[in-house]
Amino acid sequence: MSTHLPAGSLAAYAAGDPALDDTALWTIEVHLENCADCRAHLADLVPPPLTALLDEVQVMIDRGVRTGPEPDPGSAWRRLAHRWVAWEVLPWLVTICAAVVAAFALDRTFPQRPSMVLLLAPVAPLAGMLVAWSRRTDPGWEIVAGTARAGLELLLRRTTVILAVVLPPLALAGWSLRMSPALWLLPALTFTAATLLLGGRIGVVPAASILSGAWFLAVVTPAVVTSDIPVLIEPASAPGWAVAAVAGTALAIWRAGDHRRVTPR
Structure with missing residues (x-):
């Protein structure tokens, strides 16, 4: 190719x-990237209507960059909700609450x-954790798996939401049956802490599955x-x-960093 096109x-x-092939x-575009004279000559060849259209587009882009997008009043609430819970877990939480109601009716x-x-009671929160931390149900799993610190914080937030949903029906059932709160609350907290502790080593989903299965088979x-x-x-x-709840919670907090090396299963 000569000095200029x-x-x-x-x-x-x-x-x-x-007629110009790929x-x-x-070849032309590579040359234009490095030749100001050819770019200037090309600008003279562009039809006036196209030049006017490009100028209009540039003005619109500049205006959009300066002003920014229109604020979405509902976006802040959506971001807050997504930071605390995956919507896919809500049907499962409803199912867990329904299971508590059925257990109360049987009692x-x-x-x-x-x-x-x-x-x-001990395994009720584990069902929600299993679903909330599964790659098959969490649409944001790839982001969580690739962001270690965000994954740990998201795990703790979702665990808090699951406990906040599951514990009230257990409390209502226990109160109606005149049970000591320690008999349903402490086992639930113990198994939740054990899942977080074991999940830091093998993943939350395997940990919840193993502990739930062991409880059902053995007890x-x-x-x-x-x-x-x-x-x-x-x-x-x-x-x-x-004792188990306090020890499990302390160990789970102490080993919280393990979740930064383990991706959700």
Whole structure:
């Protein structure tokens, strides 16, 4: 190629001649990037209507950059909501609350059997955590997985929301059945802390699945089959649950940094 582009090539480029193939277009554009004289010559070849249109577009872009977008009054609330909860978990939280109501109805109908409310309480928050932290249900999983600090903060926010939704129906059921709050609150907090602690090593979803499965296999299933009240939900177990809840919470806080190296499963 000569020092400057031929006048015919520039004219064809300015007119958008379909005869120019991709190689010719690429050659012309590479030259224009480094040659001010050819760019000036090209500007003289641009039809006046197109020049006017480009000037109008530039003015509109400049005005938009200076003024910025129109404020959305609902955007602040949406951002706040997205920082605290994934909408996909809401149906599951409703399901958990419905399960608590069903357990309460069973306890009222069969008072002689082991309390289903107490058997459900330890793992009720875990179901919400399992869904809220799953890559299959969280549309923002890629962002969370790629931003370690944001992932940890988001995990703690969502756990807080899940507890805030799950604990009130448990409290209402326990109060109606005249149960000690320690018998349903402490196990729920213990298993939540254990999930956060174990989740820092293997992921929240596997941790919630393992702990829930172990509780159902070791405690819930035998209690339902034999109708014997497990020792773990009797009033005498409250001090043990208190120690476990405090120790689990302290360990989860101490090992909170583990979640910055583990992505959601």
